Amino acid sequence: MTMDDRIKARLGRQQIYDKTDPPTVHFVLSESCLRRVWGGEAVMREQLDYLIKLSNRPNIMIQVMPFNAPPGRRSPIGTRFILLQIPSPGAAGPLELAYTEDDTEIRYLDDKKALAKREQAWTRMSTAALGFEESRAFMRQVARDFQ
Structure with missing residues (x-):
């Protein structure tokens, strides 16, 4: 995937913010x-x-x-990540996963331990910001x- 492809994909994804819901x-x-x-x-x-x-x-x-946020308040996770919670009908509950991306790969993580680590990092980051x-x-x- 070229950089132009990535830019086009991101711009396309931004359109979701203009939807009715x-x-x-x-x-x-x-x-x-x-x-x-x-x-x-x-x-x-x-x-x-x-x-x-x-x-x-x-x-x-x-x-x-x-x-200038105090160093002790930063997250230990050095890669960017996105936590997703997608509503799902029925007893299974919502689909929860983490999305990570770098220059070589895109990964979707649904492992409970990996999710917990990123949820903790998210809490620390959003509280410190x-x-x-x-x-x-x-x-x-x-x-x-x-x-």
């Missing part, structure tokens, strides 16, 4: 995600404005983990820094 999502972003320049300052401002716009939707929660309003203000400041 969009999913509820919660992100914790490292400050490095907001400051690492891709495509120049104008592109960075546009991306940050988009994140701020999304963060105002009731179903999208965005938090920022700033560089800035609150929703603080994160929005932080993103606005970073966008101003790119002017």
